[in-house]
Amino acid sequence: MPTRILPAVGDADAVRSLTTLLSQLPDAEPVAPVTDSTQLVDTLARLAAESVDELPEVVVVHERIGPVPALELIREVALRFPAVGVILVTSDAGPALFQAAMDHGARGLVALPPQYEELASRVHAVAQWSVGVRRHLGSGGEVSTGTGGTVVTVSGAKGGVGTTVTAVQLALAAQASGRPTALLDLDLQTGDVAAYLDVQFRRSVLDLASITDISPRVLADAVFRHDSGLALLLAPAEGERGEDVTDRAARQIVGALRSRYEVVVVDCGAQLGGAGAAAVEMADRALLVTTPDVVAVRGAKRVVRMWDRLQIRKAQETTVVVNRHTRSTEIQPPLIGRITGTAVAATTVPAHFKELQGAVDAGRLHELDARGTVKQALWGLAAELGLVNAPEGERRAGGRFRGDRGAVSLRRRRGGTA
Template sequence: MTIRILPAVGDPDAGHSLSGLLGQLPGVEPSAPVGDSTLLLDTLASLAAASLEELPEVVLVHERIGPAPALELIREIALRFPAVGVVLVTADAGPALYSAAMDAGARGIAGIPLGYEELAARVQGAAQWATGVRRHLGGGGDPLAAGPGGKLVAVAGAKGGVGTTVTAVQLALAARAAGRKVALVDMDLQSGDIASYLDVQFRRSIADLAQINDISPRVLQDAVFTHQTGLGLLLAPGEGERGEEVTDRTARQVIGALRSRFEIVIVDCGTQMTSAGAAAVELADIALLVTTPDVVAVRAAKRMVRLWDRLQIRKAEETVTVVNRHTRSAEIQPQLVQRATGTTVARTAIPAGFKELQPAVDSGRMHDLDAKSAVKQALWGLAGELGLVEAAPPGGGRRATHRGGHAAGGGGERVLPGLRRRHAIEAGGDPAQGSVGDGTDALNEIAPSSTRGFLRKRGGGDRGQVTVEFLGVLPLALIVLAVIWQLVLVGYTYSLAGNSADKGARAGAAKGAGACQDAAAKDIPGSWTADIDCGGGDGTVYKATVKLHVPILFPGAADFPWTVTGTAGAADETDLAGGGE
């Protein structure tokens, strides 16, 4: 997220110094300073007339601005432009002035002489506040973009080996490819593998931030590794025992700092729920639970959902379950996973693709996974479904959606749950109430063989699939049938030629050439072009030769240029009959 700052400084030298310091802040876009209060209000009014989004997130008001006093100016800005965060720059940072500035509507005070760390913290705080206000004032923003700063996505696994890290990495790569500013955090503190998947060696980790009370932008910048893909990586500690240093307080501070600098923050929480991972799940705008379509993994997912519900960090209906290694032949389909866990299952299921992933995993270059990979296409389709990238138009991306499409709920537009527990609380819900069904009956349906037909029954999203597949196979089937039919015609022509030659030779041996011609031509259909030659031999054997043209598919329409020849001989009986030729 880029923070636009408009300084208001009466002294040109102070304005120049302030602009230079602002230019050193990461993710900041400072404007040229304005010299008086009237010009400042006019500038803000013109920007607000164009659009609410045109206003700067932060206005820095110097204490010596004129002609209006600084506190009066702050009060005027707060009344006329409530979507702007105001920071007062003053040499007197005492309690009295602080209280007066807060009453006037300022979001913070920066003391003179200005320090990098203090100014960065005040600007970040005011920008977060302004972003939250604009979201409420706009009313039509993205419903998934809850909370100050960037969108937070927590990815957890039902059990080890279900593909949690691969899912988190590919979601981050998809969002980055869409032009978003993305941070990927490895909060699998004892066995994090993001560094291995992306071939990264970095001395800093999230554990280095555990003892820091105030995480400034510069400290965060030192701890975050910028990958060649553009991802910002905050890695797990190389020594697993250091994971105990990362508490829930540390996780909240780190996540808050990352959300203020990145549009999207994706956290790999692993499969073990630590206090830091629980904090990430609670703060997340979207909580993903990755599982596989087998009984053990589904039961583990159900246990994880129950754990989150008991800890009151995430309700079942606020959790999105992702089915990895999905196949149409599996007995456990996404609909059954949804019934067993009580969660919402993502429409996009990830197919099994061990051979596709193995080279990328072994080389540690998951970012070089082939774009044609079905696994990559499905995971990037999932990113579109979650709103991390622009979603594909309806009907597209067949690979990215499993064929048993199943929206949660009835028809209409589907909205992903889990945009924070406070939405449910504001609506009158009780966060302590459990909403997780035990799912035992659903899982017990797997055992009897009589239920397999139900489990493999096509969902409503498969309607028309058979017709589409049939139309795709029909041309090939017609070609195969045409070839078979042509081979039948060739064989039949060979049979006709042989039989006709045999009959002609027998008739000619007894009655002469005329009888040979008639007998040979008698059983040849009119659609076959024949050339009959009677006679020859050595005087004791009467020979007949029949040449037939092979028709092309339809007899009588066209023939091949080559012929099929049948030759037969019979003992010459004309002399014994007392006549003949």
């Protein structure tokens, strides 16, 4: 099905150049452009009155659209037409404007003059997101597990294996590469995402647990925007209240996040409850973190078998991540794969706890030294999982996204504990 793209551009020359470029994109169907903010909102309102399916999947807003400022226009479109993905094209593609655009509801940002590859990538991602939202809206509130943002769950083989550190760094890597990312803490009794990122926020996942139709505005009220750009949906401050987040509530919450963000990372902790099970079942990628020791690997095997018995997830659909890896340990990743019957990530995380200790103790895990092997490995894991746009990620993170080649070099190093 062609992707319908509505350009909103006030300048005649910019209209011609942008429309020409959009028409060259694969499976793209540019519609007649609008030349000001009023015309854009009126056009979308007229189409929405007929049916959500009549709306374009993507609206491309030029920074000088007028008379309403572009960011305010994006906010209005995002609130009134949540099934439409908005891309801002701007001459200022810096991190400050990027974060402001995301805060106002944009789904992507493209620098002027637009380049074919960047525009094609943004349009494709936003169109997929839009299709996912429409499936959600068209199913009577039931959550779609199909097209939309990518959901990755991170679970622990047992407590203390590095589940939260892994989840946080995967989410930071995705966000740094330019993909709007949410981090959901579903370790409902003992979640530590807030502590690791130095966050004090009174709202949590509990605020959404009893809501059957989570609108973009309601979701935005419950989410905390971190300095890193991450959208955080935190675990309850009172662990005993975690029981109020049922499996049905978790499906609604994960579905709402999937419809709003390109990447959703879920920290499920090491204890399996209904909410965590629902998230793992819905996930595009389910990660299971273990350390290369007998107790943890036994725990990983136990978790995998339990997921299979409960029909949550098959072993071959689970990826094990090996943390605190050294070449000298007797239990190496291939053996862990054979024991658990799962795939094992090519990227292993080296055992260097000293690199982590200062950042963890200070609650500043987002300031982990980019030169350290632990952060390089975890961001390399994000690249392996397809959570980052590698070329853009290399530009934003100083070349730290190294993918599989970086993982190979890291596996050759030795260290302490992570």
